[in-house]
Amino acid sequence: FAQVSIAEPVVDYDINCGNISAAVGAYAVDEGIVEVTEPVTRVRIHNTNTGRVLVAEVPVVNGAAAVEGDLVIQGVPGSGAPIALDFGETAGGVTGSLLPTGRELDVLDASIGPVEVSIIDVSNLTVFFPAAAVGMSGTELPSEFTEEHLEAIEAVKQAAAKALGMGTDGLIPVPALVAEPADFTSYATGKVVSANEIDLIARVVGGRPAVPHKAYPGTVGACTGVAARIPGTTVHRVTRQPGEGEIRIGHMSGVMPVRARVGRSGEEWKVEEAVYYRTARRLAEGRAYIRTSALSSGPGER
Incomplete structure (x- = not known):
């Protein structure tokens, strides 16, 4: 991809x-x-x-x-x-381990101060942290993300990348802020989503330039579900545990249900299932033609 x-x-x-x-x-x-x-x-x-x-x-x-x-x-x-x-x-697709630091919870020395995080590597490497750590409630709409919020979120992302020995200019670890269930307004519909309809709140910032995701990435949803099943993580702490059923993530535009199961193998956590649903259909077929010379020329010469 x-x-x-x-x-x-x-x-x-x-x-x-x-x-x-x-x-x-x-x-x-x-x-x-x-x-x-x-x-x-x-x-x-x-x-x-x-x-x-x-x-x-x-x-x-x-x-x-x-x-x-x-x-x-x-x-x-x-x-x-x-x-x-x-x-x-x-x-472990990026770091080789579900818990790259070997711990469910870490305290990172970010430029905004110490921040509790959980770094989880499944589907997409993600760093989860409390919304309050960056001065937010978790229920914010895109227009309510200030430059100060975005800079604070980027600071946590960079601190996590450094802790993993990674470069700080990539898209991962994906920063995700989490909070306990609360009523919020859907960006997509303008309707109120009740706290009773969800098990936790989560928001993601990503892309180039980094902006608030207006829904929730599926891969981060799978990662969130797994993190919610592991005691001690920042996600588990804010999740209303629904037993073996689906975990309902309250995101910017509504609710995303995910199915996740984990188990122990010796001292390590193992993922048994991390499922979500999507739809897909073919939109178009076609051909694009380019000059042969363009295949060997530089970007400024095409």
């Missing part, structure tokens, strides 16, 4: 995209890349960015990926056929 910046001449290969992952499964079915079975085809997808495998369960009708369905993703218009994405096998 490659993410092209819309503001800088930069292509990032250090993350994965949960939406594109769903499209990969549907494409593999439609193009006959995998053996198709109805009503569901299981597609194992190798993410070469991280060397890990994720699993897409694609609904199939008449030999093709189903399009029509009742799944509504809050923050996305319309509905579609549900594609289940399981990132349970992706732990």
Whole structure:
């Protein structure tokens, strides 16, 4: 997966995209890349960015990926056929370990002061921290993120990257602020989401330039679900635990349900399941033609 910046001449290969992952499964079915079975085809997808495998369960009708369905993703218009994405096998894709520091909770010496964080490496490497650590409640809309908030969030991200021995100019670790359930207004609908409808609140800032995500990245959702199952993490502390059921993440545009299971293997935590749902359909086919000379010329010469 490659993410092209819309503001800088930069292509990032250090993350994965949960939406594109769903499209990969549907494409593999439609193009006959995998053996198709109805009503569901299981597609194992190798993410070469991280060397890990994720699993897409694609609904199939008449030999093709189903399009029509009742799944509504809050923050996305319309509905579609549900594609289940399981990132349970992706732990340690960047750092080699689900808990890169070996601990559920760390205190980072960020430029804004000491901050409690949990760094989790599954689906997308993420650093979770309390919203209050950056002067926020967690219920903010995009317009309520000030420059001071964004700078504080970036400071936590950079401190986490340094703690892992990584560069500070990449997109990971993804910074995610979390808080206990509370009523908030959906950016997508303008309606109030009740605290009773969610198990925790989370907000993500990312991209180039870094801006508040107006919903919630699927991969970070899977990571959030796993973190919520591990006692001692910043996410577990704010989550209303729903037993073995889904964990409902209250994000900028509504609610994202995820399924997560973890277990112990000796002294280590192991991810058994990290599932969320997406929809995908083919939008267009076409060809783009370029000059042969452009293949060997520099960006300024094309």
